[in-house]
Amino acid sequence: MVRADIVKLYRPVHTWIGITCGFALFIAFYAGALTMFQEPIARWAAPPAVGVAAVPLDDAPRLLELVAAAHPEAREEGITLHLRGHENEPARVTWKEDAPHQEGQPHEHVHWWATLKPDGTLLAKQEEPSELAEFINAIHMRAGLPRPWGSYFMGVVSLLYGVTLIAGVIVLLPSLTKDFLALRVGHNLKRMWLDAHNVVGITALPFHLVIAVTATAWGFGGPLWSAQESVIFGGKQKIVMKRDAERWRAPKPTGEAGVMMPPAQLLQRLHAQVPDFEPKVMIFRNFGDKAAAVKFVGAERGYVGDTSFGGVMLSAVTGDLVNDRARASRQDPDRRASTTIFALHTGEYGGITITWAYFFLGFSGAWLFYSGNLLWIETRRKKAREGGEVEQSRSTRLLGSATVGVCLGCVAGISLTIVSAKWLHGRVADLNHWHELIYYMVFLGSVAWAFAWGAARSAVHLLWLCAAATMAIPLTTLAALLFPALGMWAYGSAATIGVDAIAFVGALCFAWMAVATMRRIRNGPTDSIWSIRKAAAATPPREPIAVPAE
Amino acid sequence: MAGDIRPDWWSKASAGAILGLGLALSLVGLYAYLGPGGIDAPTGRYSLMRHLEAFVWIAVFGFCFLFRSGRAAWAWLGAANLIAFAALFACRFYFFA
Numbered sequence: 001m002v003r004a005d006i007v008k009l010y011r012p013v014h015t016w017i018g019i020t021c022g023f024a025l026f027i028a029f030y031a032g033a034l035t036m037f038q039e040p041i042a043r044w045a046a047p048p049a050v051g052v053a054a055v056p057l058d059d060a061p062r063l064l065e066l067v068a069a070a071h072p073e074a075r076e077e078g079i080t081l082h083l084r085g086h087e088n089e090p091a092r093v094t095w096k097e098d099a100p101h102q103e104g105q106p107h108e109h110v111h112w113w114a115t116l117k118p119d120g121t122l123l124a125k126q127e128e129p130s131e132l133a134e135f136i137n138a139i140h141m142r143a144g145l146p147r148p149w150g151s152y153f154m155g156v157v158s159l160l161y162g163v164t165l166i167a168g169v170i171v172l173l174p175s176l177t178k179d180f181l182a183l184r185v186g187h188n189l190k191r192m193w194l195d196a197h198n199v200v201g202i203t204a205l206p207f208h209l210v211i212a213v214t215a216t217a218w219g220f221g222g223p224l225w226s227a228q229e230s231v232i233f234g235g236k237q238k239i240v241m242k243r244d245a246e247r248w249r250a251p252k253p254t255g256e257a258g259v260m261m262p263p264a265q266l267l268q269r270l271h272a273q274v275p276d277f278e279p280k281v282m283i284f285r286n287f288g289d290k291a292a293a294v295k296f297v298g299a300e301r302g303y304v305g306d307t308s309f310g311g312v313m314l315s316a317v318t319g320d321l322v323n324d325r326a327r328a329s330r331q332d333p334d335r336r337a338s339t340t341i342f343a344l345h346t347g348e349y350g351g352i353t354i355t356w357a358y359f360f361l362g363f364s365g366a367w368l369f370y371s372g373n374l375l376w377i378e379t380r381r382k383k384a385r386e387g388g389e390v391e392q393s394r395s396t397r398l399l400g401s402a403t404v405g406v407c408l409g410c411v412a413g414i415s416l417t418i419v420s421a422k423w424l425h426g427r428v429a430d431l432n433h434w435h436e437l438i439y440y441m442v443f444l445g446s447v448a449w450a451f452a453w454g455a456a457r458s459a460v461h462l463l464w465l466c467a468a469a470t471m472a473i474p475l476t477t478l479a480a481l482l483f484p485a486l487g488m489w490a491y492g493s494a495a496t497i498g499v500d501a502i503a504f505v506g507a508l509c510f511a512w513m514a515v516a517t518m519r520r521i522r523n524g525p526t527d528s529i530w531s532i533r534k535a536a537a538a539t540p541p542r543e544p545i546a547v548p549a550e
Numbered sequence: 551m552a553g554d555i556r557p558d559w560w561s562k563a564s565a566g567a568i569l570g571l572g573l574a575l576s577l578v579g580l581y582a583y584l585g586p587g588g589i590d591a592p593t594g595r596y597s598l599m600r601h602l603e604a605f606v607w608i609a610v611f612g613f614c615f616l617f618r619s620g621r622a623a624w625a626w627l628g629a630a631n632l633i634a635f636a637a638l639f640a641c642r643f644y645f646f647a
Binding site: 012 | 576
């Protein structure tokens with residue numbers, strides 16, 4: 001049994017880490033839940049490529065030959081042949097080339113796609129794809145902060161998040177058998193919120209532990225790597241790692257020309273040799289060379305970790321197996337463990353069921369931090385009242401405003417930046433830059449608004465903003481259908497309609513929350529930060545309820 | 551044995567954060583040298599190591615408040631670090647000499 005003094009010791013650990021890290025964790029979990037549908041969002045946001053005809057797989061050999069002849073750089077970099085025909089990969093073939101490099105700047109790539117014109121000649125174009133989905137992932141990974149400091153920041157947050165999980169369990173253990181799953185709905189709102197917080201936290205504990213460990217490892221990825229290099233391997237890590245890189249490397253080009261096997265036939269050879277592998281794309285290296293290789297990227301059914309790291313490499317000339325040590329069933333035990341914990345974070349297993357489960361787990365995580373902050377505020381209020389004080393303390397009000405502004409600002413910012421993918425396409429030069437601008441403007445504006453109006457009022461305003469911004473996602477698609485002159489698009493695939501449908505339901509949820517919050521700020525206890533009736537209460541306020549934005 | 555546990559937030563937290571990281575690196579380093587297959591094990595090990603380090607770090611940091619005082623935390627964790635690092639450097643010397 002856990003001693004009472006230990007529980008008393010760990011309660012402040014749990015609360016204070018929760019209060020200080022809750023904001024960043026909310027953003028990470030909310031954006032992370034959305035990244036479960038990163039691919040549908042990318043498909044929803046991808047503009048229809050002008051002039052791209054669907055090239056049948058049987059015509060792919062000709063397309064590949066033309067690309068390899070006209071763009072020799074692509075042969076080395078790798079030519080990607082898309083097998084699924086998703087909206088965000090409309091061209092059969094894409095590749096990257098090095099962008100003109102400036103001294104002191106990181107290397108960057110430009111993206112190309114290619115297709116066959118009706119007369120059978122090559123149409124190749126350089127065009128930057130929408131990075132909206134990647135941007136949402138960047139918000140998830142670094143809370144919207146620039147790298148590398150955003151990563152280190154999230155590393156610290158994740159480390160403390162792991163500590164607060166341990167502390168939370170220790171605090172809950174003595175009363176676990178009594179309180180667990182006891183959701184006491186009733187007059188004692190705080191009791192009900194605490195019960196709900198505990199149930200959600202304990203039932204999702206394995207998920208949270210995995211997230212905390214992996215996020216700490218990734219947030220501190222660079223520094224930990226350097227620390228391993230100097231402390232564990234004494235500068236010898238590079239030598240050891242060199243062997244690792246060899247697993248991925250394609251055979252060196254011989255310089256002799258070779259006859260390439262057609263992609264359709266290569267796919268048959270793959271299915272014959274590795275039956276359970278489901279490829280998404282084929283990447284050709286050194287196309288046209290006798291030692292050309294093709295890497296199939298995809299998932300192996302029945303294994304945790306359908307990540308893009310897995311793959312099978314065949315010779316593009318003979319179709320014989322070159323290397324399949326990267327696929328799940330052939331990985332060494334440590335790699336398997338590593339891929340497993342990676343996929344337990346990203347939910348890459350178990351198909352669509354797990355994707356949905358992670359989607360809701362992500363939201364439940366975001367809700368944990370939101371509810372945790374509110375619990376703390378309400379507890380402070382109770383303590384303050386016992387001390388004969390009716391006014392909320394300044395710090396409580398500020399925390400309330402920050403909670404509302406950061407959380408709802410993130411929600412509204414992401415929704416609006418998704419919407420802008422269709423409205424701004426073709427109207428601005430650098431849409432990917434605009435995605436960032438819009439998110440940050442909405443986010444910072446919401447935070448300022450929350451401080452200007454106080455938690456109670458701004459929560460209602462901002463929840464309506466969230467509802468409107470999220471509802472704008474399906475409405476935009478509807479507008480694209482009804483008014484083709486707007487130059488927007490609407491796809492008919494289940495994935496993209498799913499984005500609209502989820503956004504529609506999400507918007508209704510936000511609207512419901514706005515209504516509920518409105519009721520609460522009108523009728524709730526007056527000394528709560530969730531009340532606007534304070535001015536009308538017994539004592540006139542000594543200072544303004546709202547804190548100026550400055 | 552149930553003596554009073556002093557809070558000592560800052561000294562315990564700093565011990566957990568700093569010595570927890572040290573313990574994580576040294577113990578996982580020992581795994582790299584002495585785990586199955588040793589230093590020549592398939593290189594999947596190096597992508598697993600960071601996760602193991604994060605796990606040990608979080609565990610030490612999370613439970614370090616159980617020490618009776620900040621001083622005890624620094625003493626015990628410091629001693630554990632010394633032993634683990636001594637073993638690690640012995641391995642390093644032995645395998646890479």
